[in-house]
Amino acid sequence: MNLDAYRLDVEPYYRPCGHEVVLFEQAHSHRLPLILKGPTGCGKTRFVEHMAWRLRRPLITVACNEDMTASDLVGRYLLDADGTCWHDGPLTLAVRYGGICYLDEIVEARQDTTVVIHPLTDSRRILPLDKKGEIVRAHPDFQLVVSYNPGYQSRSKDLKQSTRQRFAALEFDYPEREAETEIIAHEADVGRELADKLVGIARKSRALKDRGLDEGISTRMLTYAAMLIRDGMPPLDSCAMTMTNPVTDDPDMVLALRAIVESYFTV
Amino acid sequence: MLAEADLRRCPPTLDLAIPSLTYFLDGIAEAGVQVQRCNVASASDAPQRPIITEQVLLLPDQGVGLSDAQRYSLHLASAAHVAAHLLFSPARLPVGKLKPMGLAVISAIEDARSEQLLIREHPGLRQLFLRHSALPLSGPDLSFASLVSRLNLALLDDEYRDDNYWVNKGRDLFRARLDALDDYDSFRAIGSILANDLGQMRVRFNPQQYAVPQVYRDDNSYLWTFDQVSDQSVAEVRFQNPQPPSPPPLNEPDALPETAVTEELVVRYDYPEWDARLQMRRPDWCIVVEHRTVFVGVENQKQKNAVSRLMMSPSQHLDRKRRMRRQWEGEDIDLNAATEVLVDRRLGLAPDPRIFLRPGKAARRATILLLLDMSQSSNDYRADIGGTVLQLAKRAALMSLGAAAGTEDRVAVHGFFSNTREAVHYFRFLDPGQACNDLILRRIETAEAKYSTRMGAAIRHATALLRKEETDVRAVVLISDGAPSDIDVFHADYLIEDAAVAVREALREGIDAACVTLDPQAASYVRRIFGNGRFSIVDNAMRLGTVLRHIYARVSHGSI
Numbered sequence: 050m051n052l053d054a055y056r057l058d059v060e061p062y063y064r065p066c067g068h069e070v071v072l073f074e075q076a077h078s079h080r081l082p083l084i085l086k087g088p089t090g091c092g093k094t095r096f097v098e099h100m101a102w103r104l105r106r107p108l109i110t111v112a113c114n115e116d117m118t119a120s121d122l123v124g125r126y127l128l129d130a131d132g133t134c135w136h137d138g139p140l141t142l143a144v145r146y147g148g149i150c151y152l153d154e155i156v157e158a159r160q161d162t163t164v165v166i167h168p169l170t171d172s173r174r175i176l177p178l179d180k181k182g183e184i185v186r187a188h189p190d191f192q193l194v195v196s197y198n199p200g201y202q203s204r205s206k207d208l209k210q211s212t213r214q215r216f217a218a219l220e221f222d223y224p225e226r227e228a229e230t231e232i233i234a235h236e237a238d239v240g241r242e243l244a245d246k247l248v249g250i251a252r253k254s255r256a257l258k259d260r261g262l263d264e265g266i267s268t269r270m271l272t273y274a275a276m277l278i279r280d281g282m283p284p285l286d287s288c289a290m291t292m293t294n295p296v297t298d299d300p301d302m303v304l305a306l307r308a309i310v311e312s313y314f315t316v
Numbered sequence: 317m318l319a320e321a322d323l324r325r326c327p328p329t330l331d332l333a334i335p336s337l338t339y340f341l342d343g344i345a346e347a348g349v350q351v352q353r354c355n356v357a358s359a360s361d362a363p364q365r366p367i368i369t370e371q372v373l374l375l376p377d378q379g380v381g382l383s384d385a386q387r388y389s390l391h392l393a394s395a396a397h398v399a400a401h402l403l404f405s406p407a408r409l410p411v412g413k414l415k416p417m418g419l420a421v422i423s424a425i426e427d428a429r430s431e432q433l434l435i436r437e438h439p440g441l442r443q444l445f446l447r448h449s450a451l452p453l454s455g456p457d458l459s460f461a462s463l464v465s466r467l468n469l470a471l472l473d474d475e476y477r478d479d480n481y482w483v484n485k486g487r488d489l490f491r492a493r494l495d496a497l498d499d500y501d502s503f504r505a506i507g508s509i510l511a512n513d514l515g516q517m518r519v520r521f522n523p524q525q526y527a528v529p530q531v532y533r534d535d536n537s538y539l540w541t542f543d544q545v546s547d548q549s550v551a552e553v554r555f556q557n558p559q560p561p562s563p564p565p566l567n568e569p570d571a572l573p574e575t576a577v578t579e580e581l582v583v584r585y586d587y588p589e590w591d592a593r594l595q596m597r598r599p600d601w602c603i604v605v606e607h608r609t610v611f612v613g614v615e616n617q618k619q620k621n622a623v624s625r626l627m628m629s630p631s632q633h634l635d636r637k638r639r640m641r642r643q644w645e646g647e648d649i650d651l652n653a654a655t656e657v658l659v660d661r662r663l664g665l666a667p668d669p670r671i672f673l674r675p676g677k678a679a680r681r682a683t684i685l686l687l688l689d690m691s692q693s694s695n696d697y698r699a700d701i702g703g704t705v706l707q708l709a710k711r712a713a714l715m716s717l718g719a720a721a722g723t724e725d726r727v728a729v730h731g732f733f734s735n736t737r738e739a740v741h742y743f744r745f746l747d748p749g750q751a752c753n754d755l756i757l758r759r760i761e762t763a764e765a766k767y768s769t770r771m772g773a774a775i776r777h778a779t780a781l782l783r784k785e786e787t788d789v790r791a792v793v794l795i796s797d798g799a800p801s802d803i804d805v806f807h808a809d810y811l812i813e814d815a816a817v818a819v820r821e822a823l824r825e826g827i828d829a830a831c832v833t834l835d836p837q838a839a840s841y842v843r844r845i846f847g848n849g850r851f852s853i854v855d856n857a858m859r860l861g862t863v864l865r866h867i868y869a870r871v872s873h874g875s876i
């Protein structure tokens with residue numbers, strides 16, 4: 050068994066916004082577990098993909114949710130014709146064969162699920178499979194990376210200190226204007242002028258966070274809008290569909306955001 | 317500038333437009349600004365224009381006779397113009413020796429300069445401004461107002477042609493400096509030159525009759541500070557608020573049963589306070605004076621009526637549907653669990669019989685303590701509310717109370733004000749689980765705002781009261797209109813830091829704390845006190861009820 054299926058052959062495009070590439074490389078060289086913090090859609094997932102490619106490691110991603118149990122991460126016995134057989138979960142695969150395991154939105158998982166990573170993320174670097182009676186020692190290439198969005202945390206959904214303190218953390222935010230423009234231009238293959246307008250709109254919406262919006266418009270939404278406009282859709286409709294309509298249900302806010310969108314385009 | 321679909325959705329009145337205009341202005345100006353209807357008649361004969369005061373835009377209900385879409389677009393233009401000033405214009409410069417006409421011309425140039433700067437980022441706004449800059453049908457003349465409105469148009473519209481020498485001179489001077497728009501002084505110099513020319517042309521100017529020609533633009537009082545003696549009364553106008561109409565009572569209270577006996581209980585409690593400068597906790601530093609009315613011999617039969625009359629909107633309490641795994645019984649088989657049963661059987665182990673999946677309301681019960689900031693400032697009459705901030709806060713709290721009535725949640729309504737650390741008055745109007753009756757409603761209704769806001773002590777007391785509650789979720793939700801302050805404290809940060817410590821202590825005990833604030837300037841401190849995601853700044857007061865319900869729903873689900 051190897052993890053070739055999880056290797057990335059094509060470089061995922063990533064535009065660095067600070068020293069994060071070097072910092073990640075450093076963390077990786079010591080196999081330090083890493084937390085990536087930042088608002089939704091600001092490039093955390095893309096960054097991990099890029100780093101996995103750069104470091105030539107397989108990348109196993111798990112999107113965490115409330116219903117997830119420890120077995121969903123670690124593995125479970127299944128039935129087959131002859132009896133029972135053990136199936137490694139995604140975390141165990143990465144631990145056993147050496148890869149980067151990326152737990153997306155870790156706070157969504159319940160705390161009794163998150164504790165399975167504790168013995169992996171201290172000097173022991175082991176993963177006990179209780180059901181199977183096996184202790185897996187982590188492959189030298191294994192690294193754990195998790196992400197979470199601190200703006201959206203809840204008391205019931207918060208990382209425990211005993212979990213937090215096992216990690217090093219990198220903070221992400223929406224890129225600076227120049228950088229974000231470059232990203233949109235590249236991702237959606239559009240001109241810088243259009244990309245810059247879309248970034249301008251997003252930045253105005255981010256000023257409304259906590260003043261009526263839970264989150265501002267993300268980089269991800271901008272790439273969607275840019276793609277539609279590139280395909281010839283009218284800009285106002287494209288922005289309504291991919292930005293202003295999804296980001297809020299408040300009709301007054303929708304109206305205001307549309308007026309902001311319209312202020313950026315001459316028709 | 318408005319797309320087809322939006323034309324149909326434009327708010328039909330100014331009041332209904334205000335929420336979206338507030339968001340629009342906040343977004344464009346990247347700052348918290350309130351938008352309110354301006355009910356004040358102009359002091360002069362001139363028509364009313366929008367007014368910018370400290371963090372408030374007062375919008376007159378202009379655009380009578382326009383369609384909904386046109387009127388909304390006019391108000392958007394006003395908000396955009398105001399954003400231009402807030403972003404780019406120096407505020408409240410001293411008038412000095414400037415004559416009224418000089419002031420008017422320099423202001424017009426500043427209007428144009430700041431709009432050009434805004435248009436650089438928002439090119440779509442040029443059309444919006446132009447749409448509301450049409451010249452009057454009466455045709456050009458050589459009056460001051462006509463010349464200035466033509467100049468305004470010439471500065472905004474490249475296509476516009478005028479045959480007046482002065483208008484064209486103004487346009488050329490302005491154009492020549494377009495690449496140095498950031499340089500306020502050089503544009504002010506243009507204004508002075510143009511005003512001087514008008515003086516030589518003997519154009520007459522009557523400040524009593526002049527209003528900025530473009531109806532969407534503000535009266536420019538934002539730009540200047542007038543001395544006491546100045547006959548420009550514009551700046552004073554806005555303080556002549558109409559007398560607050562006495563608000564209708566919240567409810568027609570029914571009489572309590574004859575047998576009702578009440579007793580006022582006053583109890584004192586000592587609480588510590590955190591001194592951020594000394595990095596020290598001062599033990600027993602604040603005295604919270606708790607006021608409570610105890611009912612003796614009152615039946616609870618009245619509670620249902622009282623509360624159902626509070627239900628101004630249908631209950632917003634959401635039942636959180638979640639699938640519960642590993643149940644003894646249920647509608648579905650939990651596949652994971654079932655597989656494990658079979659596996660365990662084969663392995664000869666005793667299987668866990670809880671293999672069902674059941675949709676269920678999470679049996680999560682919440683105690684929410686709504687804490688009203690009753691400091692003096694909440695007595696301020698606000699035209700946009702049609703009452704005081706406190707009246708609005710009370711109404712919002714009672715609505716939440718009504719919405720919780722049909723659920724298992726226990727809601728409390730408390731309030732506080734402080735007068736030095738020795739006297740933090742704390743009112744337990746309604747305790748969690750207590751039946752609401754008319755006497756309680758009347759006490760809430762008549763409670764007066766006074767003195768200051770010692771937030772930390774009040775939060776500590778609320779936390780202490782919540783500690784006794786046994787529900788899954790316990791939370792304090794503060795409804796506030798300003799930063800913490802008290803007369804015996806001189807460092808602005810002191811009470812902010814103390815309140816932040818009080819919140820952190822509450823969270824550590826598993827008691828949630830959140831805040832809804834009506835202070836548009838709250839961004840500078842409220843995050844420090846409550847932390848990420850635990851607050852909401854309500855720029856538009858009329859949305860307080862909605863925002864509070866939203867926060868309430870989040871808090872009561874433990875998902876803050």
Ligand SMILES: Nc1ncnc2c1ncn2[C@@H]1O[C@H](COP(=O)(O)OP(=O)(O)OP(=O)(O)O)[C@@H](O)[C@H]1O
Pocket residue numbers: 062063064065066087088089090091092093094095096153196198224232236268269272
């Ligand atoms: N620095 C960047 N370089 C390249 N692309 C970026 C960058 N930042 C954001 N993007 C773009 O934004 C999109 C969204 O980013 P991504 O999916 O990584 O967000 P995320 O932070 O993982 O969000 P979530 O928390 O919701 O999972 C990417 O698909 C990519 O197009």
Ligand SMILES: [Mg+2]
Pocket residue numbers: 397401427533534535536
């Ligand atoms: Mg102005």
